Amino acid sequence: MRKVAIIGIGALKARPKSPELSYKEMTYQAAKLAYQDAGIDPQELQSFVTLAEDIHEGTSIFDEYTPDQLGSAQKPMHTITHDGLVGLADAAMQIASGLFDLVVVEAHSKASNIKNKADIEAYALDPNWVRPLGIPAHALAALEAACYIKESGVTEEALAEVVSKNKGNAKSNHLAAYPKSVTLKDFRGSTSRCSPLRDIETAHHADGACVIVLAGEERAKANGAIPVWIQGFGWATETSAIDSKTWDKAVYATAAAKKAFRMAGIADPQKEISLLEIDDTYAFKELQHLEAIWIFERQSAWKKTLEGATAIKGKIPVNASGGCLGMGEMLEAKGLYQVHELVTQLRGKAGKRQVENAKRGVALAWRGVPTSSGACLVLGRQPQ
Amino acid sequence: MPAAITRVKGKIPIENSYTSGLAGEKTLKAIKEHGEFIGTSCPTCNWTYFPARMFCERCFSRILENDKSVGPEGTLEAVSLVNIDQSGKKTKPYYVGLIKLDKADTKLLHHIKGAKGLVPRPGARVRPVFNSPDKRRGSITDILAFELV
Numbered sequence: 001m002r003k004v005a006i007i008g009i010g011a012l013k014a015r016p017k018s019p020e021l022s023y024k025e026m027t028y029q030a031a032k033l034a035y036q037d038a039g040i041d042p043q044e045l046q047s048f049v050t051l052a053e054d055i056h057e058g059t060s061i062f063d064e065y066t067p068d069q070l071g072s073a074q075k076p077m078h079t080i081t082h083d084g085l086v087g088l089a090d091a092a093m094q095i096a097s098g099l100f101d102l103v104v105v106e107a108h109s110k111a112s113n114i115k116n117k118a119d120i121e122a123y124a125l126d127p128n129w130v131r132p133l134g135i136p137a138h139a140l141a142a143l144e145a146a147c148y149i150k151e152s153g154v155t156e157e158a159l160a161e162v163v164s165k166n167k168g169n170a171k172s173n174h175l176a177a178y179p180k181s182v183t184l185k186d187f188r189g190s191t192s193r194c195s196p197l198r199d200i201e202t203a204h205h206a207d208g209a210c211v212i213v214l215a216g217e218e219r220a221k222a223n224g225a226i227p228v229w230i231q232g233f234g235w236a237t238e239t240s241a242i243d244s245k246t247w248d249k250a251v252y253a254t255a256a257a258k259k260a261f262r263m264a265g266i267a268d269p270q271k272e273i274s275l276l277e278i279d280d281t282y283a284f285k286e287l288q289h290l291e292a293i294w295i296f297e298r299q300s301a302w303k304k305t306l307e308g309a310t311a312i313k314g315k316i317p318v319n320a321s322g323g324c325l326g327m328g329e330m331l332e333a334k335g336l337y338q339v340h341e342l343v344t345q346l347r348g349k350a351g352k353r354q355v356e357n358a359k360r361g362v363a364l365a366w367r368g369v370p371t372s373s374g375a376c377l378v379l380g381r382q383p384q
Numbered sequence: 385m386p387a388a389i390t391r392v393k394g395k396i397p398i399e400n401s402y403t404s405g406l407a408g409e410k411t412l413k414a415i416k417e418h419g420e421f422i423g424t425s426c427p428t429c430n431w432t433y434f435p436a437r438m439f440c441e442r443c444f445s446r447i448l449e450n451d452k453s454v455g456p457e458g459t460l461e462a463v464s465l466v467n468i469d470q471s472g473k474k475t476k477p478y479y480v481g482l483i484k485l486d487k488a489d490t491k492l493l494h495h496i497k498g499a500k501g502l503v504p505r506p507g508a509r510v511r512p513v514f515n516s517p518d519k520r521r522g523s524i525t526d527i528l529a530f531e532l533v
């Protein structure tokens with residue numbers, strides 16, 4: 001298989017609202033940044049992947065609305081309804097197979113234009129068995145949190161620490177929408193729409209766009225920019241049914257990471273990974289995901305977090321970018337913002353939040369409630 | 385200064401029907417006509433689904449004909465106190481929970497009714513409260529809630 005590298009990244013600052021720019025203009029701006037970063041002429045690009053969901057965009061057949069804003073008119077292009085990391089894996093395979101040399105992946109969030117987010121989330125619930133109950137989708141996340149709390153013994157202090165760490169990290173990330181200093185008192189004082197989840201431990205949506213340029217080995221080496229190599233990827237869905245899914249463990253994450261780690265030749269995840277960007281749509285998800293992908297033993301992620309292991313200066317930094325809690329929940333672009341951070345870190349360009357000696361980074365995205373779907377990506381300074 | 389023109393609004397009604405399917409019909413019919421819970425069971429995986437399914441998601445065997453009566457009582461596995469409705473608007477608080485029905489391996493999401501002065505907690509035993517037979521429509525909402533035993 002041919003080796004594949006990321007040679008360009010571009011992202012707009014995440015923000016709660018973006019009233020002056022259309023999603024196309026946002027994507028265009030992110031694409032310009034990425035192409036400039038890669039030092040390429042858009043004419044050279046060969047294939048394009050967009051991640052989007054019709055009902056988030058407010059148009060059916062959204063794949064009809066894609067090519068132009070990436071400079072891809074008249075070229076191969078398709079849209080996937082999934083997280084950005086799946087699009088990245090798709091693009092990597094297009095290059096690894098020898099079909100193309102230069103492929104672009106794009107995802108965006110214009111969440112502020114969705115007027116009834118809760119209804120749209122509820123529309124994702126099973127129409128025969130769940131939706132008729134009138135229960136909000138957020139309650140499913142709360143029940144998952146309850147199951148994980150019971151399984152892991154995680155304390156309030158540890159959940160508060162995840163929120164405080166991630167929103168705190170976001171303070172040194174100019175792309176983040178929700179930087180904040182959070183104390184245990186703030187955490188305890190937070191309201192709750194569905195117990196035991198507090199509103200402060202739930203990521204808020206933000207608008208933004210992110211574009212990533214991938215190249216085959218020869219093209220990447222000939223390019224001026226420092227390549228960051230794709231070492232492995234995987235994706236998995238446990239089941240589509242909430243009645244048969246595992247509620248206390250992130251089985252999808254384990255399955256996705258298993259494939260990605262094997263491809264990357266990672267035998268001991270605790271020792272061979274420098275930093276991670278892990279889905280933290282809810283604070284407990286960060287801990288649950290870390291245990292699911294063998295970074296920490298079962299029932300220990302919360303203790304390690306309280307000891308500072310996942311801080312930027314800790315043994316294994318997690319969500320140096322601020323994660324979803326600090327950056328914002330970016331719909332299908334979640335995973336691409338994770339990749340943007342890992343590439344910045346692996347290039348040694350993360351400034352105040354730079355992780356020392358960053359050699360290999362792992363991204364893990366979750367598709368959100370009510371899914372049990374996720375994807376994992378391993379990036380490194382070396383091809384393997 | 386004239387106001388900025390930043391957006392137009394749009395909405396469209398979306399209406400669908402969702403076919404119950406042979407397996408779904410089996411479960412809904414039993415609820416409507418008998419106030420009973422009928423799932424289907426996979427002998428290969430030794431795993432019982434409720435609601436019933438045509439095929440086992442683990443081994444892909446056809447299990448539609450392999451009825452198994454489950455519940456009606458069960459054990460609460462997790463509980464949430466909810467303050468919002470499905471559209472996110474604030475409402476009077478209500479409990480929802482994950483129920484492991486006796487003899488089933490799956491979990492059922494439903495409303496939980498607290499008894500007088502009793503808060504529903506994981507581990508508690510619950511039983512279904514059905515709508516009166518004349519009002520049942522063949523829906524999961526024919527079960528009004530689960531109440532503490």
Ligand SMILES: [Zn+2]
Nearest residue numbers: 426429440443
């Ligand atoms: Zn089976």
